[in-house]
Amino acid sequence: MGKSMYKKIIFVWIVFLFFSRVLVAQYATNYIPLKSSGALPEEFLKTARSLSEEDIKNIGYGTDRMAKQQFTISSNYFLRDLLLSGDVLINDPLGIYVNKVADELLKNNPELRKQIHIYVTKSPHVNAHAFDKGFIFINAGLLAQLENEAQLAYVISHELTHVVKKHSVNQYIENMKLERGTSTYETGSYEARNIAKYRFSQENETEADAEGLVRIKESGYSVKALSGAFDVLQYSYLPFELVDFKKSFFEDEYLILPDTVFLKKTSEIKSNDDYDDSKSTHPNIRKRRGAVEPELVVSDEASRKKYLVSEEEFKKAREIARFESCRLYLIDRDYVNAIYASYILLEKYPENLYLKKIVAKALYNIAVSESSSDRIKSRYSFNIANNARLSSKSYSIPDYERIEGPSQRLYYMLDNLDAKELNTIALSYAYKAYKKNPEDVVLSSLTDSLFSEMVNSNELYIGDFSKSSKAQLVAVDTVKAAVEVDTTAEESKYSKIKKQQQKVEITTDENFTKYAFVGLLQDNEFVKRYTRAAKGLTRKAEEKKDNLTYKERRKLEEQIAKENKNKYTLLGIEKVLFLEPFYMKAKSVGGEEMINYFESEEKQVKLLEIEKKCAERLKLSYEIVGTKNMTTADIDRYNLNSILNDWLTERFNHGDNPDELIVGTDETKSLIEKYGTKYLAWSGVYNEKSRKSHNTYFFILFNLETGEVMKYETRYTKSKDTSDLITSFVYNSLMHVAKKPK
Amino acid sequence: MRFTISLLFVLLFYSANSQVSGYMGKRAVIGYSNYFMLGLKGPGPVNSAPSDDPSLTINNAHCLNFEYAYKQRKMVCLSAQYIRTGLAYDKGIQNGFFDSGSSELYPYPGSSRYSGSFSKPALLTSINFGLGVKMFKNGFIAPTGRYRKLEVLLLFEKLEYDSQNFKVDVTEYSSQEDDTLKVLGKGEYSYKNIAFAYTIGKQRILKDKFVLDFGIRFAYTPSMNIITVAASDAYVSDVEGYFRRASNLRIARQQLFNLHVGLGFLAF
Incomplete structure (x- = not known):
């Protein structure tokens, strides 16, 4: 290795360290969710009708004219729906970066570049999709998982093939023909024709993989860097990083979680890439990898780069996407993933308010779901025109046995805590976060609600918590015992029972919540707010119901x-x-x-x-x-x-x-x-x-x-x-x- | 007048305090409806044939309505109806001879027959007052949408006929009286009757102001049950009774099935 090479490496390291410090500094205390800025692009302002009328003019004549028209209208309607749904980001840092990558990718094809509109969508799912009209949407969840810029370029290139080859409309027409039995692609039984729909789609995907690679080879992007691209897809069900979860995340000096809720060993990651894909629109990962990886060879690999825009911009964009994903998991009601993703980032940015709020909100929702699952016995369903649904969806933590990797510990732990314990942990976390950020109104109202849940749903009053820690109680007990040796005074039966119970409590981990607030109970504000919540007991009538006769219960229900x-x-x-x-x-x-x-x-x-x-x-x-x-x-x-x-x-x-x-x-x-x-x-x-x-x-x-x-x-x-x-x-x-x- | 003012006051009070939305807050409808149906066995007010002969006409009733939504799917309906139609005279002849045993002969003093012009029938008018409830189908809000209406009608019928042109059938009597003209009854009779109506219809609001009402109505008059329709003259003891039966039958036929179209406006 020559001197210049060492210089290069040192330079890259300095730049990397500089930008990582800049990133850490940027997100050290807070993160502001992405929003759109600048002028609204013209395509956002058109109606589905005007979009379609333009396209229909270009369809021309032919046997599939009607089907093409139908497809154009429905596709434009859904496109407009998506563009105006608020999920698409405009002129945001992620979109700007993704478009820069597209510019690099299509440097030699400016005409095609002009026809392509690329946007980032607010979705935590690892996916990207394209419309034949030239719109490509990359999910923030996908950006959060990528390893390098070349992989992003390959994703864009793959989607570009779908656009250029008009895969969507061809698929639509072929599906119609297959349904009617007029397709030459498959002329067999209904079942065979149905399977053929998937086969046709898989062929399109294979073509997009292959053509995508050709386009990458035509660009300056490293082909070798794509070797992990299919790993991103294969392990997309896992969080964006695999970090060992420590229960100390929720603990403090007094709130100590028992070891029983902490899984000793987590499941290995055993994702199968050779799954049955006969009824899937995409070939399985093994097939895709098998088709593409042998082609990842070019003679000029040495002159190619993983990053043509910049590594820093990629890392910055990925970090933003990860921050966004935490919030999107929360919206998606994927609470445990929201906590785990925030946990990963909090290791890097321990004082980040945004992440703490995500954790607090997720814990809150898990806690109230657990308490309300017993309370709300008969749920009802709102069905809105077969479109949106407000229905009976009681949340439950996904089965930890189906989770792979280190996040399994978090699933196991939350699943093994009861409503009271969850409420206690959520309140402890939220209140501590609030105390560090007393001006934050969301955290303040969140803690108020958690106080209310303690009293109204879980019947946990301030008196149920010990003001002394276990260590203090043990010390007092020892001193007392020493004093009592010298005294001849008689001890009552009840005092003996209490002492016995206390000894059991001190020596066991089961009642860890009792000592959870030892520190917080020294805080006047905590005591004041807890007491205030107890005064506002609102669910008395509901609680009363359990002790009533049938007639009395009916009368009460009628009254309510x-x-x-x-x-x-x-x-x-x-x-x-x-x-x-x-x-x-x-x-x-x-x-x-x-x-x-x-x-x-x-x-x-x-x-x-x-x-x-x-x-x-x-x-x-x-x-x-x-x-x-x-x-x-x-x-x-x-x-x-x-x-x-x-x-x-x-x-x-x-x-x-x-x-x-x-x-x-x-x-x-x-x-x-x-x-x-x-x-x-x-x-x-x-x-x-x-x-x-x-x-x-x-x-x-x-x-x-x-x-x-x-x-x-x-x-x-x-x-x-x-x-x-x-x-x-x-x-x-x-x-x-x-x-x-x- | 005092009653009307009180009624309006009560309705307005309820409008202001109720949870019935009506149409854009308006719950009262005032309108005109026309009930009509092709009458195969007429006659209309201007006839062209005696009773047994077919005489095509359009049965027609004019109706003024006042309707008020007192519940989200229910309206109370008050109506006044006016019918003007004809009652054909019986010719009393079959196969060119007087049919002595026929009920088509008028009971005065024995069997009589009409000898005037058949092209000008007896004039039958009926003023009806109805009280009913419109019940809108599930999902609709009165006064818009599909409905069923149950109604009780009080019928005030009046028959005016040519009492001067009747002749007595000489073969029936031993009085040796010639076949001469007789005055049959008073020439004018009034009757009261009752009917129950069932309507299936639909209301639409045009320009947020006008109410278009259309549908089909079935009305049943209990006094014209199967026995009275089939009954012979034995059930008819006098001329008034005879004309009552004939008028009721005519009105019952007219009321039985009708299409209707109405136009009104949202009052308050």
Whole structure:
């Protein structure tokens, strides 16, 4: 190795150390979630109709013209839906970096580059996908797992092949032919034709892998660096790093978790890459690896690079993606993964408030789910036009036996703690995080809710916790025993029993929660807030039910139902936020549902007009939040929609359990302040015409602060979706919102 | 007047305090409906044939409605209906001869027959008052959508006929009286009747103001049951009874099945 080589290595190390320190410094105390910025791209402003009309003109004539038109319309509808869902990030650091990589990849093909739009999507799943129209979406979850920039370039290159070869439309046409039995690809039985659909898709994927590699070879990216690309896919079910989990993460001087909840040995990672793929759209990893890896040879490998944009930018982007993933896991209700991912990053950034809040929120949700699973016996289901669902989804920690790798310890531990223990640990963690960040309102309200859970759900009062540590009690006991040797005073039976019980408690690990707050009970604020929570006991009536006779129970239930009816019938709300309504018109032809995308889009606009008209008549103030009629300057509206989208996704994931909802987030709090209302109304219509028309109308009103469903209404009618009918529904819903109770 | 004011006051009070939304807050509908159906065995107010002969006409009833949504899917309906139709005279002849045993002969003082112009039938008018409930199907909110309506109708019928043109059948009597003109009854009779109606219909609101109502109605008049329809003159003791039966039958036929179309407006 020459001198210059050593210099190079030292230089690279210095740069690496510098940037790692910069990264650590940047995220040492906090992280702000990604949001879009700059001007909205033109393609975000077009309707599905205008997008489709442009494309249909270019379809030309031929035997598949109709099928191509159908595909274009539905594909553009879903594309627009995705673009405006708030999940797509615009001009964000991840998107900027990914586009730089695409620039490098297509340096020699500027014409193709112009046609391609690449965005990063807020999803924790390890995936990327493309639309034939030239849109490629890379999930943040995928970026969090990649090893180097060349792998990212290969992912983009793979998706580019799908775009260039128009795989989606070809697949659509072939599937139709296979269903009808007119395909020359497979002419056998129905079963054989069905399997052929997967085979066709797998061939497309294999082609995308191969062509993707060709494009990489044409670029300056290292081909050797791709050798781990399929490992990323194979182990995508694992967290982005494998770090040994230590139970000390939740412990302090007094809160000591028993060893029994800590798994001694974790399962080995034994992912199988040769799984049955006969009914999968992608070939199995073994086949893909087998087809690509022998081709990972080029004569000029030495001159190629893993990083053409920059290693630092890659690492920065990956770190951001990892931070984002923590939050996205939380929204996805993947609480244990959210804690584990945050744990990995907290090892690097131990004082990061964002990560601590993620852990606190995840622990909170696990704790309240565990306590409410017993309390909420009969759950109900909200089914919204077969589209979204607020249903009975009680959360339970996934079976630890199915988890591989070091994160299994966390799954095992959380699964082996009961509601009281989880509540205690969550409160301890959240309160300590709050004490370090007393100005954080989210942590403050989170701890309040956990105090409330302690009292209301778990019946754990402040007196149930010891003010002295086990060590102190042992010391006192020893001293006492020494004193008592010299005394002749008689000891009562009850005193002896208490002493005996105390000795057992001190010597066992079982009641570790009793000593969990020894330190915190010396904090006046902790004691004050805990006491305040005990005063606000709210679930007395529910608790009483267990001790009642059948008749008394029925009477009490009727009384509660009556109170609830009065409470929720007329709400007397002065202002609401209208979320862009949902509207879908479908037609059933030969048992197959065909969506009329254009009409759906037009009806959606009309429904919003109806909402406005009814609100005005009721003198109900409103603000419309959504993405209709945006201009390039409306990035704030776009971000707002994104916040609400996240909120709603999370709320729907929580199903019918409002307790589980995170008590406010920074974003929704600012939104409430901005608009002067905490009520979000969302309505929609699903109209299906088979022989007759059927409508399903829904209206749902959320309290953004608490997540409570204030009003939920569905109406099913066998009728056309005429404007007057929908108006009568909307007015009725809004009347209950606006009118004050007597 | 005092009653109307009180009624309006009560309705307005309930409107202000109730949880019934109506249509855009309006719960009362005032409107006009027309009930109609092709009458194969007429006649209409202007006839062209005696009773047994087919005479095509359109049965027609004009109706003023006041409806009020008192529950989310229920409306109370008050209506006033006006029917003007004809009652064909019996010709009393079969195969060119007087049919002495036929019930088509008028009972005065024995069997009589009509000798005037058959092209101008007796005029039958009926003013009806209805009280009913419209029940909208599940999912709909009154006054919009599909409904079923149950209604009780009080019928006030009036028949005006040409009492001067009846002749007595000489073969029936031994009085040797000639086949001369007789005055049959008073020339005008009034009857009361009751009917139960069942309607299936649909209401639509146009321009947030007008109410379009259409559907089909079946009405049953208990006084015209199978026995009275099939009954011979033995059940009819006098001319008034005879015309009552004939009028009721005519009105019952008219009310039996009707299509209807109405137009109204949302009042308050």
